[in-house]
Amino acid sequence: MPVGMFEDIEDLKAQVARLTALIDKPAASGDSDPGEASAETEEPAGEEDAEDEGQYPPLILLLDSPAYDDELRALIEWVEGVLVPGYLAEPGADARWCHLWFEHTVAVARLHAMWLAWQELTDPASCGYLGPSTWHRDHLDPALRELRAPSGPFAGCTKGEHQVAHRLPGIVPSAWTREDA
Template sequence: MSDVPPIEVLAEDFEDLKATVYGFASQLEDNTKKVKHLASAVASGGGQDDDDSGGTGKKPKTPPFILWLSGDQYTAELAALAAWVQDLLIPSYFGEISSSAPWCASWWQHPPAVARLHATWLAWQDLTNPDTCGLTGPSVWHRDHLDPMLAQLRAADGPFAGCMTNPDRPQHTVLPVPPVTPLPAQPV
């Protein structure tokens, strides 16, 4: 007997292979359209447009980059971020404050810190939602978002380094509760 399968089996295998290739081609086409859409949105300076939800006409649920907000929008977003920082981030992930791991009790006055904390908070919202993240979401959040953010913010030469060494600033050794309505970010 021959090891060559009958023509019917080969034809079926060929059709399966052809369907797989067409599926990949379709995915590639969809992804290419999404990339072009995002590139045109970025080029126009608009970031995400009103119809970034796959044609449903709804605006995206996530807020834009926090440093692009102003007025009441910025204040509301910063207040929500401050609650997350105070209630989850600081008690769960922050160790002792030192010159090698600084922290500023007035972190909201440091735009680079606000931007990094906000991005990490947005990722936390997405990656801890069981409806969207799967079982590995929290692990991905720790690895890809929390750990790099903490390394940058708490680096000896990071945005809070001057808070520990500048004589015009108080030494920050206790983590106080941020004000209910944090002040808008100001250049440091």
């Protein structure tokens, strides 16, 4: 029997045991009708974890301080420690890069998404041996094409000169506004 199938069967057995315990609990106490939900009924284990997983990973632009600052700090370490030395050649007119990339909102959003994918797809336990190839094809290459394109977020930046204002939208969607308290 394959290992994955054995784990699935064990998970199913655990779920049946939890459901049986939930059904037997009201019947043993005799306080409520069998079809009535008890106020003391606990959520099955793992359901709370599933809710948390559904919330994460958040779009970095929607985080508030200090969560935004912590996430940006970790992103900067990855970009400057892995991405820049490993994947970015000397910038040129057709392949721009801004040394102040973290001040470009679009760049932060794209690089953060790329970093989240990298974390998942370089873990052999979760993705096997094809993860890195998938990351390069589906995440790195398209993101760098967009970031370094002539109309990308670094379009107004040249070597030694940084400009952000050329990319700021006139109206910012309300979900993206950040108010410092």
